[in-house]
Amino acid sequence: MTIRFDNRVAIVTGAGGGLGRAYALELARRGAKVVVNDLGGARDGTGSSLSMAQQVVEEIKAAGGEAFANGASVTDEAQVAAMVAEAKDKWGRIDILINNAGVLRDKTFVKMTMDDFRFVLDVHLMGSAICTKAVWDIMREQAYGRIVMTTSSTGLYGNFGQANYGAAKLGLVGLMSTLALEGAKYNVRCNSIAPLAATRMTEDLMPPEMLAKMQPDTVVPATLFMCSEDAPNKAIFNAGAGGFERSYITITKGIHLGEGEMTVENVAARWEEISNRDGEIVPENGSAQGQVAFQR
Template sequence: MTISFDGQVAIVTGSGRGLGRSYARELAARGARVAVVDLGPDAASVAGEIVQGGGIARGYEVDVTDFEAVTSMAGEIMSDWGRVDVLINNAGILRDKSFAKMDLTDFRTVVDVHLMGSVNCAKAVWQTMIDRKYGRILFTSSSSGMYGNFGQSNYGAAKAAMLGLMNVLHLEGEKHGIRVNCVTPSAATHMTEGLLKPAHEKLLTPESVAPGVAFLVSRDAPSRVIIAAGAGSFARIYVTETQGVSFPPDRLTAEAVRDSFHAISDTNGAVPLQTAFQQTDKLAALALHASASGE
């Protein structure tokens, strides 16, 4: 069955160019009315492209770090189009420097745009999604947040935060029909200019990421999923936890942890956990089992 967004309304931030533009065009081509959100005239320009192509779109020049402006935009969209079904948080910036040389103003600015910008937009549409018992929210994480990248402590920290935000909003939104996911895109855009291998740039188009994004905000989307996407290739990222090792009180020392570190790190039987307390229960159960068996 073809994925369709007929009758739906989508907000795409940072969609004046690059990845966001490709997402907005993809959803519009599949029937969505799209709010193209960005700073400056690019928002109106992309909305115009969509309209010229037969779609429905409107541009909004909004700073996602300004909660009042974001809330006002969401209210206007609700007033004019009556609903918000999809939110794609894509707006972002870079301020790369090694941690030793980084000004904390640049650190805060990047966190404000990526983390608080995503929080502001999600908060602005959250209640209406609860009320309608439907919503699809996508956060943009990054391999820098998952695995690290030199000179991107600010960006990596902000992008890693998307994982925690996704996990909690998934749990809080699940009973209301809201599904929340993350994408870690790799694409040749103005933000990656000069950073990619020339041979890869031709493959890493924003358009090659858009199909995965469309799936993650579709009616049949999963929830609490992290998809890595780039060059038409897709992979799923899992966060797992090993089975672990428990020590009785008479052997509970730093040296015991050191000497058992290989066993603690054994990935056999590692599983993704579903809640924070599941980890707590697992560790306590491990200790109880070890105590009962006399280990």
């Protein structure tokens, strides 16, 4: 069965190039009406221009689709609210939000300023929260919504020189996990994509032969699946270069120490047993951690 997005309205942030452009073009090709949002700044977030977003809109229209360009900064609540209002006024609803906009200010933590740390969190984490908040009530009221957060292997597993980026990207997983629970009864599903893609964000981070296999189109199938009617909920999906995997946050079976046994020395002595992954579980929610401790 072909997955279509006819009569669906999508907002894609950071859609002037790279992954966002690929998402917007494929959503439109499959019938969606698309808001192509892009501040049009440099990779570090400086500057602005609507030309990149407008070019994507022209591509969509040339292929027979519907779209409009928007240059709102995802960090500006008023600009984001205006963008959402324009889409709602024009097309009557908002069904899909892909939080893709991002910046890089990579440095080792010893050299990183708090301004650089804060700015990256503002764009990735707060920007995604601001955009999601702006569409949340609309999606709840229409009993339909599909939201995708963009996490990263850096957030999930760490990467040298990206403390700010990693903190923001794992923060998005926490945001996604809670929104997935809160939105479920309203048919608003929230998932995360951890993309492996050759874009201007990664062009100088990997060798050319790897980048050649990591075109944005290789991530599109995973992200658009999470935008579809049959999307999962609360999933972390890794995709790129032909690979598709799912990441989980798990808890080991661990140990239980009785009264009088809970000493630093006993924890140290049984660290390997605590770390043993045999029988680990994926909790449904945060309170399940406490249940693991008491169900012994």
